[in-house]
Amino acid sequence: MTAASEYTLAELCIVAASKSFADDGEVLGTGIGVVPRLAASLAMKTTNPDLMMTDSEAWMLSEPNPIGSRAADFVPSTESWMGFSRIFDNVWGGKRHAMLGPVQIDKFGQSNTSALGGSYEKPKTMMLGARGFPGNSISHPNSFFVPGHNTRVFKEGECDFVSSIGYNPARLPKGHRLDDIDIRLVITNLCVMDFGGPDHQIQLVSLHPGVTVEEVQKNTGYPLYVPAEVPTTEAPTQEQLDIIMALDPHNQRAHQILDNPPGNRS
Amino acid sequence: MNKQMTATEVVAQLKDGMTIGIGGWGPRRKPMALVREILRSNLKELTIVSYGGADVGMLCAAGKVKKVVFAFVSLDFIPLEPYFRQARQSGSIEVMEIDEGMMLLGLRAASWGIPFIPTEVGLGTDVIIQNPDIKVIDSPYDEKEWVAMPALKLDASLIHADKADVRGVCQIAGPDHYMDDWFARAAVKTFVSCDELVESEYFHDPAQARMVHWERSATAGVVPIAGGAHPTSCSPLYGFDVAHFKAYAASAKAEGGFNDYVQKYLGASEQEYQNNVGGLDAICAIELPTY
Numbered sequence: 001m002t003a004a005s006e007y008t009l010a011e012l013c014i015v016a017a018s019k020s021f022a023d024d025g026e027v028l029g030t031g032i033g034v035v036p037r038l039a040a041s042l043a044m045k046t047t048n049p050d051l052m053m054t055d056s057e058a059w060m061l062s063e064p065n066p067i068g069s070r071a072a073d074f075v076p077s078t079e080s081w082m083g084f085s086r087i088f089d090n091v092w093g094g095k096r097h098a099m100l101g102p103v104q105i106d107k108f109g110q111s112n113t114s115a116l117g118g119s120y121e122k123p124k125t126m127m128l129g130a131r132g133f134p135g136n137s138i139s140h141p142n143s144f145f146v147p148g149h150n151t152r153v154f155k156e157g158e159c160d161f162v163s164s165i166g167y168n169p170a171r172l173p174k175g176h177r178l179d180d181i182d183i184r185l186v187i188t189n190l191c192v193m194d195f196g197g198p199d200h201q202i203q204l205v206s207l208h209p210g211v212t213v214e215e216v217q218k219n220t221g222y223p224l225y226v227p228a229e230v231p232t233t234e235a236p237t238q239e240q241l242d243i244i245m246a247l248d249p250h251n252q253r254a255h256q257i258l259d260n261p262p263g264n265r266s
Numbered sequence: 267m268n269k270q271m272t273a274t275e276v277v278a279q280l281k282d283g284m285t286i287g288i289g290g291w292g293p294r295r296k297p298m299a300l301v302r303e304i305l306r307s308n309l310k311e312l313t314i315v316s317y318g319g320a321d322v323g324m325l326c327a328a329g330k331v332k333k334v335v336f337a338f339v340s341l342d343f344i345p346l347e348p349y350f351r352q353a354r355q356s357g358s359i360e361v362m363e364i365d366e367g368m369m370l371l372g373l374r375a376a377s378w379g380i381p382f383i384p385t386e387v388g389l390g391t392d393v394i395i396q397n398p399d400i401k402v403i404d405s406p407y408d409e410k411e412w413v414a415m416p417a418l419k420l421d422a423s424l425i426h427a428d429k430a431d432v433r434g435v436c437q438i439a440g441p442d443h444y445m446d447d448w449f450a451r452a453a454v455k456t457f458v459s460c461d462e463l464v465e466s467e468y469f470h471d472p473a474q475a476r477m478v479h480w481e482r483s484a485t486a487g488v489v490p491i492a493g494g495a496h497p498t499s500c501s502p503l504y505g506f507d508v509a510h511f512k513a514y515a516a517s518a519k520a521e522g523g524f525n526d527y528v529q530k531y532l533g534a535s536e537q538e539y540q541n542n543v544g545g546l547d548a549i550c551a552i553e554l555p556t557y
Contacts, residue, residue, distance in 0.1 A: 058442035059441065069556050083441070083444070084442055085447075110391075114392070120361075120363075122354070123355060124355065126354040128345060129336055129337050129363055130338075130363055130365055130391070130392075131338045134364075134368070134387055134391040135366070135388075138388075163392070163393075173386070173402075173411050174409070175411060176410065
């Protein structure tokens with residue numbers, strides 16, 4: 001497949017993020033938010049047809065639903081019931097890979113969805129709460145999508161509230177190994193990263209076209225491991241773009257990254 | 267046994283300081299008419315356990331709450347519940363912030379009459395460090411440590427169902443009953459508002475009975491209130507009221523905003539409330555959301 005010449009940064013991120021689901025086999029792929037959902041859906045339509053998916057409400061689907069309002073005669077490919085309580089039965093069995101967007105990610109890969117600043121008793125800015133992050137992070141693989149890569153998200157020091165466990169030796173539960181924790185890809189508007197550097201240090205996996213190592217490091221509040229060779233994030237193919245368009249007919253992806261920039265900024 | 271009662275009679279059975287579970291999920295199928303009846307009452311110092319939405323926000327704003335046990339409080343399309351945020355950021359309420367699944371385990375432990383359920387959920391995170399009441403214990407079977415999620419014992423639960431009979435057989439016909447079966451069993455007394463009261467014969471059809479998710483012995487009271495989940499959804503009957511939630515969220519931006527909201531909408535009864543939001547027909551005409 002040849003790379004498309006024109007694509008948006010959101011589309012580049014969707015394709016890059018979809019790679020994280022490619023080798024998962026038969027697990028529930030949960031993408032929360034437009035870009036992660038499209039990434040999991042694209043993987044199900046291309047690299048991993050065995051992936052399982054819900055309609056984001058209460059049913060499992062054998063084909064991902066397009067995002068947004070659908071024609072009155074649209075029939076979802078329902079295959080089973082999957083209400084929220086059953087989601088947890090599946091989560092705790094480990095057969096899931098979630099991609100989520102926390103408000104902070106620290107150097108240990110710990111993330112925060114709960115609150116910013118202040119104290120537990122009186123946070124400065126209350127966010128969502130821990131949601132399912134504690135359980136997700138210790139039960140199954142997780143990836144992150146960050147639409148605005150900056151030092152507020154990738155902050156120095158630990159997260160203000162640690163909602164999900166990461167590679168932090170000081171918090172490692174008795175009888176557990178750091179390798180039990182499985183953080184996969186971190187996809188941002190600048191690059192793709194993982195925690196595969198020395199001692200689970202965050203490392204660059206690929207740079208989006210036109211982004212420099214310096215730019216990523218400047219926007220990350222802790223040292224980034226840079227391998228000897230850092231490839232450029234692969235451009236989407238036209239086939240992938242066509243599938244994304246069909247999965248997102250109302251172009252909600254255009255509103256996920258500030259100003260909807262082009263994918264190639266070089 | 268005839269368990270039919272009114273919302274006023276439900277609230278008369280609740281006492282200051284009680285721990286109350288509220289069914290539903292965010293902006294979905296919340297027993298809002300019963301919550302509104304609490305808003306009209308003198309009840310105070312409540313501990314609320316909820317997959318929270320405007321139920322939690324309103325009770326906090328009205329000064330009814332001592333403590334909230336939560337994993338999130340959200341209106342979904344408005345991600346952050348405005349009055350819960352205010353309560354948190356002013357430090358006016360105590361909290362136990364836990365994982366969504368931990369709440370489920372706590373409800374199950376309470377339902378089963380056991381003190382805790384072991385889980386690895388929460389290990390390594392601040393939900394354990396910030397909540398010293400949640401203990402981490404050694405296992406008699408392996409060398410690992412485990413979170414002992416304590417039973418979340420409820421004095422009462424409030425739930426909204428689609429249909430119920432007077433004996434407390436409750437049906438949730440929407441696609442998800444969330445954790446309502448566990449809220450029902452975890453409480454000493456569970457009060458269920460329903461959109462429609464039906465004869466027991468209705469459940470003789472197994473396809474209808476299949477959508478009954480807990481035993482009638484777990485239901486202490488049944489309150490027929492058509493539209494009683496408004497402004498939250500009661501799929502498949504009606505969606506959540508986006509315009510109303512927007513007005514509610516906007517009210518939080520003004521000083522004394524909740525008082526204005528209450529003055530404008532709450533009324534002295536559910537009938538008055540429904541008149542103030544456009545009537546039952548308007549509620550029932552609200553489109554279901556697309557996920």
